[in-house]
Every structure is written in C-alpha cells, then in structure tokens.
Amino acid sequence: QQQVKQSPQSLIVQKGGISIINCAYENTAFDYFPWYQQFPGKGPALLIAIRPDVSEKKEGRFTISFNKSAKQFSLHIMDSQPGDSATYFCAASIDYKFYFGSGTKLNVKP
Amino acid sequence: NAGVMQNPRHLVRRRGQEARLRCSPMKGHSHVYWYRQLPEEGLKFMVYLQKENIIDESGMPKERFSAEFPKEGPSILRIQQVVRGDSAAYFCASSRGQGQETQYFGPGTRLLVL
Numbered sequence: 248q249q250q251v252k253q254s255p256q257s258l259i260v261q262k263g264g265i266s267i268i269n270c271a272y273e274n275t276a277f278d279y280f281p282w283y284q285q286f287p288g289k290g291p292a293l294l295i296a297i298r299p300d301v302s303e304k305k306e307g308r309f310t311i312s313f314n315k316s317a318k319q320f321s322l323h324i325m326d327s328q329p330g331d332s333a334t335y336f337c338a339a340s341i342d343y344k345f346y347f348g349s350g351t352k353l354n355v356k357p
Numbered sequence: 358n359a360g361v362m363q364n365p366r367h368l369v370r371r372r373g374q375e376a377r378l379r380c381s382p383m384k385g386h387s388h389v390y391w392y393r394q395l396p397e398e399g400l401k402f403m404v405y406l407q408k409e410n411i412i413d414e415s416g417m418p419k420e421r422f423s424a425e426f427p428k429e430g431p432s433i434l435r436i437q438q439v440v441r442g443d444s445a446a447y448f449c450a451s452s453r454g455q456g457q458e459t460q461y462f463g464p465g466t467r468l469l470v471l
Contacts, residue, residue, distance in 0.1 A: 338399075343413075
C-alpha cells in the first residue's frame with residue numbers, strides 16, 4: 248500500500264513559469280512533510296518542509312501549500328529555471344520513518 | 358565538512374554473489390538509515406541503526422539482507438546471494454539525533470545484478 252501518492256510523474260515547464268507538484272497521503276499520524284530534490288547520480292537533498300499546523304511555507308522561489316482536511320500538499324516553484332530540472336520527491340514522516348512519493352521528473356525548458 | 362559518504366558508487370554482481378555496501382555518516386552523526394530506490398520509484402525505508410544497535414529493520418527483507426553499524430567504522434548493508442530483483446540504488450542517510458529534519462543523504466550505491 249502506497250502511503251504517499253505523487254503526481255504528475257513528469258512535468259515540462261518553460262523558463263519563468265510555475266511548476267506545481269502534488270502529493271496526497273492517508274495516514275493522519277504523519278506530522279512532517281518534506282520535499283526533496285534529486286539530481287542524476289546524486290542523493291536526495293532536503294529542499295523545504297512543513298508541519299501540519301501551518302498551511303503554507305515559502306522559502307525563496309519554493310512554496311509548500313498544505314491542506315490538512317484534504318490530506319494533500321503541493322510544491323510550487325515560481326520563476327522556474329533550467330537549473331531546477333531534477334526529480335522531486337515528496338515525503339511524509341512519523342518520527343524517523345519517511346515515506347516517499349514516486350517522484351516527479353521536472354524539465355524546465357530554456 | 359564532509360557529507361555522508363557511500364562506497365562503492367557502482368557495484369556489479371552476478372546472481373548468487375554477495376554485495377557489501379558501506380556508509381560513513383556525517384561527522385558527529387550516530388544515527389544511520391538505509392533506503393532502497395527501484396527505478397522510477399521513490400525511496401523505501403529499510404533499516405535504522407544506531408552505533409552497535411539495530412533500532413528498526415521493519416523495511417528490510419527477512420532473508421539475505423543484513424545491516425550493521427559497528428562501534429568503529431562505517432555502516433554496512435550486506436546482501437547475500439543476490440538476485441536480479443536486488444538491482445536498485447541504495448541510499449544511506451545519517452542524522453545527529455533521532456529526528457525528522459536532520460536526515461542527510463549520501464550519493465547512493467547503484468547495484469546491478471547480472
């Protein structure tokens with residue numbers, strides 16, 4: 248049973264556009280929701296994270312929107328750049344145990 | 358300040374051989390986690406270790422897989438009698454304490470079983 252469902256699987260965005268990636272979860276015990284960025288051949292790197300008592304968190308061009316009642320959260324990348332081209336994973340965790348989505352491959356066209 | 362180190366980065370094994378994957382956590386980190394990533398999938402938790410102790414191995418297959426984190430030296434993930442289905446990227450993460458925000462990932466070991 249997949250704990251965290253992520254969509255879309257792939258995404259193509261023009262430079263300067265907004266990239267939006269969505270995730271949904273079932274387990275209401277999750278209390279921490281990070282997003283990771285992974286470049287080919289590298290390990291995932293923490294990008295931004297949110298806790299369920301907050302509906303939005305913004306760091307630079309990256310924003311997480313969190314809807315607790317719908318059990319959904321999303322990553323918005325504003326002014327997308329070619330350097331943002333990577334695979335993005337959402338995750339949900341209880342304590343040390345992380346459950347990852349299946350990933351979204353983002354391609355930002357110049 | 359070196360990050361999490363994993364070696365080898367790539368490992369090729371024939372069916373039935375053993376694979377040993379090593380992970381050196383970040384300096385000052387005593388908690389290690391192993392994850393497996395199959396092609397086109399997210400990372401899946403395998404095992405959580407502290408120095409000399411396995412805390413949670415609920416994500417690790419019961420047979421052929423084992424992990425250790427000795428008092429001295431790196432953490433080792435060992436896969437005996439590998440099969441083609443073991444081909445995947447194996448990532449190690451470390452943290453200073455037991456927590457959520459502080460897991461830092463290594464570059465991974467890509468295992469290919471022929």
